[in-house]
Amino acid sequence: MAMLTLENIAVSYDQQYILKDFNLSVEKGSLISLLGPSGCGKTTTLRLIAGFLDAKEGKFALNGKDYTRVPVNKRNFGFVFQSYALFPHLSVYDNVAFGLRLRKVNKADVDRRVRRMLDIVNLSGFEQRFPKELSGGQRQRVAIARALVIEPDLLLFDEPLSNLDANLRVNMRVEIRRIQQELGITTVYVSHDQEECFSISDQVAVMNKGIIEQLDKPSTIFKYPKTEFVARFIGFNNFITFDSRQENGNVIELQTKGRTFRALHGEGRGEQKGLKGAIRPDDLKLGTQEELGVDFNLLPGKVKVSTYLGRSYQYVIETELGEFTVNKEMEQPYISGQEVLVHFPIEKLIVVE
Amino acid sequence: MRQKNRGLGLFTFFIYLFLLGPLVIIAFASFEPGSAMKFPPQGFSLKWYQNIFEVSMFKTSFITSILVSLAGNLLALLLGLPAAYALSRFQFRGKAALNAIFISPVLIPGIVLGFTMLKYVIITYNLPVYSALLIGHTVIMLPFIIRVIASSLANFDFAVEEASLSLGAGRLKTFFTVVLPNIKSGIIAAVLIAFLESFNNVDISVFMTGPGISTFPIQMLLYVENNFDPTIAAISVLLMLFTAVLMFIIERLMGLSYFTKR
Ligand SMILES: Nc1ncnc2c1ncn2[C@@H]1O[C@H](COP(=O)(O)OP(=O)(O)OP(=O)(O)O)[C@@H](O)[C@H]1O
Numbered sequence: 001m002a003m004l005t006l007e008n009i010a011v012s013y014d015q016q017y018i019l020k021d022f023n024l025s026v027e028k029g030s031l032i033s034l035l036g037p038s039g040c041g042k043t044t045t046l047r048l049i050a051g052f053l054d055a056k057e058g059k060f061a062l063n064g065k066d067y068t069r070v071p072v073n074k075r076n077f078g079f080v081f082q083s084y085a086l087f088p089h090l091s092v093y094d095n096v097a098f099g100l101r102l103r104k105v106n107k108a109d110v111d112r113r114v115r116r117m118l119d120i121v122n123l124s125g126f127e128q129r130f131p132k133e134l135s136g137g138q139r140q141r142v143a144i145a146r147a148l149v150i151e152p153d154l155l156l157f158d159e160p161l162s163n164l165d166a167n168l169r170v171n172m173r174v175e176i177r178r179i180q181q182e183l184g185i186t187t188v189y190v191s192h193d194q195e196e197c198f199s200i201s202d203q204v205a206v207m208n209k210g211i212i213e214q215l216d217k218p219s220t221i222f223k224y225p226k227t228e229f230v231a232r233f234i235g236f237n238n239f240i241t242f243d244s245r246q247e248n249g250n251v252i253e254l255q256t257k258g259r260t261f262r263a264l265h266g267e268g269r270g271e272q273k274g275l276k277g278a279i280r281p282d283d284l285k286l287g288t289q290e291e292l293g294v295d296f297n298l299l300p301g302k303v304k305v306s307t308y309l310g311r312s313y314q315y316v317i318e319t320e321l322g323e324f325t326v327n328k329e330m331e332q333p334y335i336s337g338q339e340v341l342v343h344f345p346i347e348k349l350i351v352v353e
Numbered sequence: 354m355r356q357k358n359r360g361l362g363l364f365t366f367f368i369y370l371f372l373l374g375p376l377v378i379i380a381f382a383s384f385e386p387g388s389a390m391k392f393p394p395q396g397f398s399l400k401w402y403q404n405i406f407e408v409s410m411f412k413t414s415f416i417t418s419i420l421v422s423l424a425g426n427l428l429a430l431l432l433g434l435p436a437a438y439a440l441s442r443f444q445f446r447g448k449a450a451l452n453a454i455f456i457s458p459v460l461i462p463g464i465v466l467g468f469t470m471l472k473y474v475i476i477t478y479n480l481p482v483y484s485a486l487l488i489g490h491t492v493i494m495l496p497f498i499i500r501v502i503a504s505s506l507a508n509f510d511f512a513v514e515e516a517s518l519s520l521g522a523g524r525l526k527t528f529f530t531v532v533l534p535n536i537k538s539g540i541i542a543a544v545l546i547a548f549l550e551s552f553n554n555v556d557i558s559v560f561m562t563g564p565g566i567s568t569f570p571i572q573m574l575l576y577v578e579n580n581f582d583p584t585i586a587a588i589s590v591l592l593m594l595f596t597a598v599l600m601f602i603i604e605r606l607m608g609l610s611y612f613t614k615r
């Protein structure tokens with residue numbers, strides 16, 4: 001059952017729509033990430049859910065209750081900010097206790113819950129410190145504890161890790177995921193870091209210009225992007241535009257310029273609508289027909305550029321269907337101008353819109 | 354290089370001489386035992402300091418000045434704090450214009466402002482001297498209050514307020530429990546700066562004061578018109594000390610707020 005639903009939401013800043021006909025639903029207890037390039041509306045979506053922004057149109061409901069017009073301070077959601085936004089004049093303890101005291105929780109319970117929460121985020125012993133006496137990672141954990149201690153109905157993160165260094169980022173995201181699963185709180189997480197989103201989410205919504213292009217499990221998005229935008233965003237750098245397609249059992253046949261390519265339908269791949277073939281540089285193969293051992297999805301080309309990447313070589317191959325980027329590990333590299341066959345393995349060629 | 358540095362040093366020396374010289378001269382002259390100001394003083398005496406407290410109009414005008422500055426300060430704070438908050442937090446139509454209006458008393462010459470207020474406000478509504486003084490001083494303090502508080506609000510992350518809202522505090526509650534404690538030093542600095550501005554003001558006060566009621570600086574002016582003794586130097590020394598203490602506090606407050614910034 002969907003716990004959080006956004007229905008046909010519209011948000012605009014002075015006449016200009018940032019979100020329009022926006023729909024999203026999140027299962028209870030799961031963590032969903034909003035992923036997308038800068039300016040695509042992730043923060044806007046999150047702030048709308050939090051109640052910092054009003055919807056022009058549409059409806060936002062949680063557990064069947066309409067929240068569209070509920071003011072932010074009546075929502076009981078936890079929000080974790082990119083800048084942490086701790087109260088500078090309060091100690092760690094008082095920061096975490098802030099929400100509980102507003103809820104008129106009695107003193108003993110405040111104490112118990114604050115200490116338990118500080119324990120969960122591994123900050124026991126830091127009660128009397130002030131925010132400016134903490135490291136970035138510690139501040140972020142205080143921010144998380146402060147948001148969690150009120151037992152929020154929904155937890156919202158806006159790029160909580162982007163101010164931390166790379167190592168800490170990895171530790172913290174594991175931590176966030178652990179706490180989220182331990183407490184089973186429905187969570188919406190915003191980031192523009194792919195790896196971060198994929199590693200902690202049950203579901204990822206890839207956004208583009210205020211629209212969700214694809215909402216799926218991380219592994220599905222990674223393997224089977226639905227649209228060209230999603231494919232590009234997650235590293236499918238090679239595209240072929242086809243003119244027509246036929247379905248033949250679980251094989252899709254696609255044609256352009258008198259050539260036919262095959263892709264697969266089936267398990268986990270979704271509808272595979274559209275007329276574009278997408279494939280990652282790592283998945284393309286190069287060689288002679290004997291070396292490749294197949295007789296379809298082949299395209300003759302010429303090595304245009306060859307770049308040494310350390311672990312492998314990267315080639316740009318020029319063909320009559322455009323240029324393709326291929327990563328290949330090999331002893332004896334191809335030289336510029338050399339003729340090669342490019343092979344598009346049938347299971348790796350994804351059809352996108 | 355060396356040559357240049359020496360030139361610069363000399364330049365700095367003259368600047369300080371120019372700025373501090375008169376103050377030093379006044380300080381010395383205030384200890385002159387004779388009845389005319391002399392530099393260097395011909396002896397050492399504190400009798401002109403004593404004289405300050407014997408001239409009754411100094412006492413009454415000092416009290417008037419303090420009262421007007423304090424009450425005006427309170428009024429300016431009550432108006433200025435919400436204004437500074439609104440100007441730094443919200444986008445609305447006419448914001449730029451409002452900003453300009455609040456800042457304008459600093460830009461318009463005091464004489465012009467004072468005269469205009471006298472002619473179009475005080476006389477038109479036939480206001481008593483005290484109210485006139487109060488209004489005048491509130492007006493000159495307002496820009497300082499607004500600007501200093503606004504700059505301290507600008508250093509305060511808006512997200513912190515949003516955090517408070519999301520934890521369940523209403524707007525008003527957030528203002529008092531989260532915003533206020535964090536701009537406290539800015540508010541105190543604003544109040545002190547505005548106080549100095551008001552307490553030292555002559556050009557506006559001169560239009561507002563009336564028979565028998567006068568502010569301290571005006572009284573000093575009146576005094577030197579008729580007397581040439583070092584009393585005025587003694588007063589200046591005391592005012593300098595007073596100002597120095599306030600400036601020191603302001604410096605500490607604003608300085609501290611820099612350190613608390615992340
Ligand atoms: N207060 C505002 N006034 C006008 N336009 C705004 C405002 N806030 C955001 N926008 C616009 O709304 C769009 C979406 O912004 P949003 O902050 O949601 O992007 P984002 O996906 O979070 O990007 P980022 O990854 O950079 O944080 C952007 O084009 C932005 O310019």
Ligand SMILES: [Mg+2]
Pocket residue numbers: 042043044
């Ligand atoms: Mg953002």
